[in-house]
Amino acid sequence: MFPNIGIKRANINNIVSFVLLVVLSAAFILPLFWMITTSLKPIDQLLLDPPVWIPTPFEFENYPKALEEQPFLQYLGNSLQIAVAAVIGAIISNSLVAYGFSRVEWKGRDAVFVLVLSTLMLPYHVVMIPLFVSFSTIGWVNTWLPLIVPAWLGHPFFIFMLRQFMLGIPKELSEATRIDGGSEWVLLTRVILPLCKPALATVALFQFIWSWNDFIGPLIYLNDRDLYPMSLGLALYHNSQGITDFSILMAASTMAVVPIILIFFFMQRVFIQGISLTGLKG
Amino acid sequence: MLTPRNRRELRKLGVGLVFISPWIVGFLALNLYPIIASFYYSLTRYSPISSPRFIGLFNYEKLLYFDPLFIKALTNTLYFVIFAVPLGNMLALALAVLLNQKVRGLSVFRTIFYLPSILPLVATSIVWTWLLHPQYGAVSVIMAELGLPIISWFSDPQWAKPALIMMNMWGTGWMMLIYLAALQDVPQELYDVASLDGASLWRKFRHVTVPMISPIILFNTIVGLIGAFQYFTEAYVITEGGPGDATLFYSLYLFNNAFAYFKMGYASAMAWLLFLVILVLTFLIFRSSAKRVYYHGN
Numbered sequence: 001m002f003p004n005i006g007i008k009r010a011n012i013n014n015i016v017s018f019v020l021l022v023v024l025s026a027a028f029i030l031p032l033f034w035m036i037t038t039s040l041k042p043i044d045q046l047l048l049d050p051p052v053w054i055p056t057p058f059e060f061e062n063y064p065k066a067l068e069e070q071p072f073l074q075y076l077g078n079s080l081q082i083a084v085a086a087v088i089g090a091i092i093s094n095s096l097v098a099y100g101f102s103r104v105e106w107k108g109r110d111a112v113f114v115l116v117l118s119t120l121m122l123p124y125h126v127v128m129i130p131l132f133v134s135f136s137t138i139g140w141v142n143t144w145l146p147l148i149v150p151a152w153l154g155h156p157f158f159i160f161m162l163r164q165f166m167l168g169i170p171k172e173l174s175e176a177t178r179i180d181g182g183s184e185w186v187l188l189t190r191v192i193l194p195l196c197k198p199a200l201a202t203v204a205l206f207q208f209i210w211s212w213n214d215f216i217g218p219l220i221y222l223n224d225r226d227l228y229p230m231s232l233g234l235a236l237y238h239n240s241q242g243i244t245d246f247s248i249l250m251a252a253s254t255m256a257v258v259p260i261i262l263i264f265f266f267m268q269r270v271f272i273q274g275i276s277l278t279g280l281k282g
Numbered sequence: 283m284l285t286p287r288n289r290r291e292l293r294k295l296g297v298g299l300v301f302i303s304p305w306i307v308g309f310l311a312l313n314l315y316p317i318i319a320s321f322y323y324s325l326t327r328y329s330p331i332s333s334p335r336f337i338g339l340f341n342y343e344k345l346l347y348f349d350p351l352f353i354k355a356l357t358n359t360l361y362f363v364i365f366a367v368p369l370g371n372m373l374a375l376a377l378a379v380l381l382n383q384k385v386r387g388l389s390v391f392r393t394i395f396y397l398p399s400i401l402p403l404v405a406t407s408i409v410w411t412w413l414l415h416p417q418y419g420a421v422s423v424i425m426a427e428l429g430l431p432i433i434s435w436f437s438d439p440q441w442a443k444p445a446l447i448m449m450n451m452w453g454t455g456w457m458m459l460i461y462l463a464a465l466q467d468v469p470q471e472l473y474d475v476a477s478l479d480g481a482s483l484w485r486k487f488r489h490v491t492v493p494m495i496s497p498i499i500l501f502n503t504i505v506g507l508i509g510a511f512q513y514f515t516e517a518y519v520i521t522e523g524g525p526g527d528a529t530l531f532y533s534l535y536l537f538n539n540a541f542a543y544f545k546m547g548y549a550s551a552m553a554w555l556l557f558l559v560i561l562v563l564t565f566l567i568f569r570s571s572a573k574r575v576y577y578h579g580n
Contacts, residue, residue, distance in 0.1 A: 024380075025391055030420060030421075031410060032409070033420075035409040046418070093308075100302035104294060104298040106295040122313060122557070125512060125533055129323060130315065150308065153304050153307055154308050213403060219518075231403075235407075235519050239519075249408055250408075256402050257406070
């Protein structure tokens with residue numbers, strides 16, 4: 001950020017920045033480090049004062065124990081199913097809607113788009129109670145539908161992102177297809193969407209993370225333990241446990257966190273790109 | 283009769299509306315209807331077993347004049363907003379500035395700072411409960427090593443909110459990434475010119491960087507503010523509103539009213555007040571920042 005100020009100054013600045021970054025990242029890693037080492041602590045090393053940083057030996061047994069205590073595998077499976085169903089819906093709905101807001105010209109389009117963006121400001125708590133009442137009237141309480149169906153109806157954040165992306169595709173491309181007699185549907189699925197892959201991947205990733213991490217939704221709608229996703233199962237397990245179970249709790253938390261970390265590492269580039277896409281340029 | 287031109291316009295309108303129809307359905311069913319219904323409920327006494335009974339503005343009067351817990355929840359939330367939003371913002375900007383110096387290992391650092399912000403909050407909340415445990419937590423060990431007093435964080439009414447704010451700052455990585463993208467768009471020439479004028483690092487930051495990224499600062503502030511007013515999961519999982527209501531935040535009290543005490547009308551009134559507060563604050567921030575935010579290009 002501050003180059004061209006003489007090599008020496010630049011070097012000193014770089015060293016200072018580097019040292020600061022190392023210290024700060026140590027602080028940022030600490031909670032996750034503590035989670036993992038605790039998850040590997042045998043019970044007799046859990047409550048030592050002062051605590052041990054790294055247990056010897058590692059107690060990998062905490063993980064199978066966690067799975068015995070609670071059906072965490074089932075919770076993970078539930079989370080996965082909910083998230084995948086929401087991701088499919090998010091990709092389909094947001095592509096359609098963004099297309100309608102960018103590649104088709106109609107009267108009042110941009111005014112309606114402002115309305116789309118304005119719904120971003122609406123707090124969930126304002127709609128939470130009437131939604132609960134509506135969903136219980138149609139019998140959706142204690143099903144996954146209230147967690148999945150809204151994702152099939154578009155989200156302003158994704159609509160905005162995909163629209164920006166689609167606006168960047170030259171108009172001539174559409175005109176050529178239309179002259180060849182291609183319908184809007186062909187245009188969307190054969191021409192536009194293949195060009196939007198990076199943006200679609202970002203939609204998929206963010207929707208997956210939101211669904212995976214969602215807590216208040218499952219908390220409101222699910223009563224049946226067999227339907228619990230990981231977030232809800234973990235929270236209720238936590239509230240029922242005492243201090244001696246922390247190594248098992250940390251093992252369970254690790255299992256909830258690892259899928260997200262893995263996805264992040266595999267798709268890191270898409271992630272960073274996604275933030276820059278939505279990074280509100282222009 | 284429609285002219286061919288009009289007919290074409292109409293056809294395009296039809297095509298456009300068909301494409302955005304999922305959003306239209308979502309807007310009507312998930313936004314518009316619930317907003318109106320929520321306002322209606324707020325004027326009623328309503329538990330899920332009986333139908334709503336109209337009672338005028340009674341819920342609002344009760345909230346503002348006769349409910350000490352509501353005032354407590356409101357002040358707790360304001361406390362959280364006033365500290366968490368600026369601190370999270372400043373940390374995010376500081377991290378982004380550091381990362382923008384072309385240091386070694388940029389992608390490693392970026393991952394470390396960003397990752398906590400996308401991890402499931404329930405899991406990280408449980409981790410922080412343990413991390414800040416006064417006797418067995420890692421932070422206590424470090425503080426003892428440094429000769430600092432031991433703090434009971436989540437079980438001390440004085441420290442529970444600062445502890446949650448600290449945890450919130452740990453999750454500021456998404457904001458950092460947005461800042462980083464913005465910093466990379468600041469034209470290099472501006473810094474070069476400032477260097478020729480002999481500007482110090484701080485002056486460059488203050489007079490080049492900050493004005494150039496001011497729209498992003500505004501955006502992050504507003505998004506952070508709206509999020510902070512709805513702060514819920516961590517307080518629900520870690521402290522359940524305690525100790526002594528020190529972490530009874532607005533959303534938590536609202537949730538309890540709706541789903542633990544089944545006072546749906548009362549909770550709806552709370553929701554509407556929250557909505558108004560957020561609208562007014564956002565409006566005020568936009569107004570007061572109008573002169574200070576610099577939009578370049580278009």
